[in-house]
Amino acid sequence: MTEATPRYLPPQWTLPAISDHNEAFFTSGELRLETCRACGSVQHPPIGVCIECGGLEHDYIATTPTGRIDGFTIVHHAVHPLLAEKVPYNVVVVALDHHPDLRVVGNVITPAAVRNGARVRCTWTDPLPSPNGGPGIRLPQWILESEEA
Amino acid sequence: MQGNAAVVGVGESIYYRAGRSPHDAFQLACIAIRNAIADAGLQPGDIDGIVSFMHNGADAARLASVVGFGNLRFASQAWSGGGNLGAQALLLADAAVCAGHADHVVVFRALDQGRAGRFGQARSITPAVDEFAYLSPFGAAAPVVRNAIIANKFMHKYGISQEALADISLACYAHAQRNPRAVMYGRPLTRDDYHNSRWIAEPLHLYDCCQENDGATAVVVTTSERARDMRQPPAFILGGAVGVESRAGLWALADNAYPNGRFRSVGAHLWNTTGVKPADVDVAQFYENFTGTTLMAIADIGFCEPGDVEAFVGDGNLQWPDGGLPLNTSGGNLAEAYIHGFQLVNEAVRQVRGQSTCQVADVELSLSVAGPGTPPSSAVLFAKHV
Numbered sequence: 001m002t003e004a005t006p007r008y009l010p011p012q013w014t015l016p017a018i019s020d021h022n023e024a025f026f027t028s029g030e031l032r033l034e035t036c037r038a039c040g041s042v043q044h045p046p047i048g049v050c051i052e053c054g055g056l057e058h059d060y061i062a063t064t065p066t067g068r069i070d071g072f073t074i075v076h077h078a079v080h081p082l083l084a085e086k087v088p089y090n091v092v093v094v095a096l097d098h099h100p101d102l103r104v105v106g107n108v109i110t111p112a113a114v115r116n117g118a119r120v121r122c123t124w125t126d127p128l129p130s131p132n133g134g135p136g137i138r139l140p141q142w143i144l145e146s147e148e149a
Numbered sequence: 150m151q152g153n154a155a156v157v158g159v160g161e162s163i164y165y166r167a168g169r170s171p172h173d174a175f176q177l178a179c180i181a182i183r184n185a186i187a188d189a190g191l192q193p194g195d196i197d198g199i200v201s202f203m204h205n206g207a208d209a210a211r212l213a214s215v216v217g218f219g220n221l222r223f224a225s226q227a228w229s230g231g232g233n234l235g236a237q238a239l240l241l242a243d244a245a246v247c248a249g250h251a252d253h254v255v256v257f258r259a260l261d262q263g264r265a266g267r268f269g270q271a272r273s274i275t276p277a278v279d280e281f282a283y284l285s286p287f288g289a290a291a292p293v294v295r296n297a298i299i300a301n302k303f304m305h306k307y308g309i310s311q312e313a314l315a316d317i318s319l320a321c322y323a324h325a326q327r328n329p330r331a332v333m334y335g336r337p338l339t340r341d342d343y344h345n346s347r348w349i350a351e352p353l354h355l356y357d358c359c360q361e362n363d364g365a366t367a368v369v370v371t372t373s374e375r376a377r378d379m380r381q382p383p384a385f386i387l388g389g390a391v392g393v394e395s396r397a398g399l400w401a402l403a404d405n406a407y408p409n410g411r412f413r414s415v416g417a418h419l420w421n422t423t424g425v426k427p428a429d430v431d432v433a434q435f436y437e438n439f440t441g442t443t444l445m446a447i448a449d450i451g452f453c454e455p456g457d458v459e460a461f462v463g464d465g466n467l468q469w470p471d472g473g474l475p476l477n478t479s480g481g482n483l484a485e486a487y488i489h490g491f492q493l494v495n496e497a498v499r500q501v502r503g504q505s506t507c508q509v510a511d512v513e514l515s516l517s518v519a520g521p522g523t524p525p526s527s528a529v530l531f532a533k534h535v
Contacts, residue, residue, distance in 0.1 A: 009286075009287070009288055012274070013274065013286065013288075014271075014274045014275070014276065014277050014285045014286050014290065015276055015277070015286050016276060016277050016278075016282035016283070016286055017276035017277060017278045017282060019278070019282075022282055022283075026282070043403075044403065045279075045280050045282070045283045045400065045403070047399075051396065051399070070302065071298045071299065071301050071302030071305070071402075071407075071408065072298060072301055073294060073297035073298045073301055073350045073351055073352075073353075074348070074350065074351040075288060075294055075297070075349075075350040075351075076347065076348040076349060076350065076351070077293070077347075077348070077349040077350065079269065079270055079271045079290055079291035079293070079294065080270065080271040080274065080290060082274065083271075083288065083290075086288075088348075089288055091287055091288050091289050091294055091298060092298075093298055093302070093402055101405055102403070103402040103403065103407070104283070105283055105284055105287050105289055105298075105402065106287050107287050107288065116301070116302070116305045131276040132276070139286060139287075
């Protein structure tokens, strides 16, 4: 478990609606991926139906929270008034080290310039009040690692 | 398909900047539909089918009753997504008239972003569901952000520079300067203007992003047999394709072919079923929601390899009158108007008829490609002769 970090985007900004399929990812403070109980296939985002075998039963299993940036943008135009205080902000795609075909969208919270191929590791926000009630939401956020490796 | 049906009428409302239309979407739809029917030399009572996509502030039966259609025999809607559906909607009409479900089918799209909400904004902060739960909370809350990420990855992977994006935008703006319908008519754009414009989301500048507009656009489809005796030269529907590669219909970032424009299977099917090649196409209308995704669509559909797309769009190749593939000859979504891309169908038809304000000489084949990035993708190929 890594240290908790303040939310990168404004605290009032949109949160996920928690569902049966995404609760593990958004409340555990771990990168838990939907894993088919029947065939072991791993998919993200979770869908509830295995795209390999049609299985309906899944476990949500933590993967190593590291990866590389695989596409990003720096957003300059506030698409909602709540984001006006934050522009320019980054949005990145992270290809996971242990599942390079699976990608997670998030924000890099360290100030260094974002670039494709850069290594990142995940931290999590403190629990944020869930719009559905229930367990607090912990969003993944990314820290740039040193250039070696 | 195979030239058994044709577009015989095109019409539109005035195109407005979002929020400037004095009319709501229903009124705009009625204007465009009436104009398309009149252009075809038909009366409203001749129309017995209607097709659209997404919400138009207009139910089919209500529209048919208000415009004064005859007995309505076919009413349908293309499904899943948004601007990707334009050619799919047209192909539904093609299928309907070929199967005899209706004789004259209107296909239309009406947008009233002033009243219904701007497409470029995140319209609320309600909790995000499904795949949006993995996008919006991180600020990927509008199409431009998601498209910017995919463009960044595409440009990084294939070594494509900002100039390739500029080339799309400059072609659209150049063509709009000859089209009085274009919202950007009288607003020329230089390469310096392009580079000096503000970032929306890197690598997308202001001029890489489609406009937000109010307006409506419509066409009339009938069988080729009827079309040959009608008022306008027919634009025969030679071919069309709808779809997405196997397993590529999940979110864009889960696609193993990330980044792409979602047109690979559509292009392959289009050329296989018509027997023509991309190089045979005389003029093309490619939906530009954002220029980066348009580059991907051009490559996916078969005009060049992804790594060659900067060379393909460069050196004026997209610009009328001398370019090898004049693109978006009415100004496109960027500079004519963004009516969810359906106005590109009108322009593709006008090119076949010889009625464009940037008329390409001796057009035999005219391509219209709907929105990239969101599957199922769709495209339609018109021919002057079949």
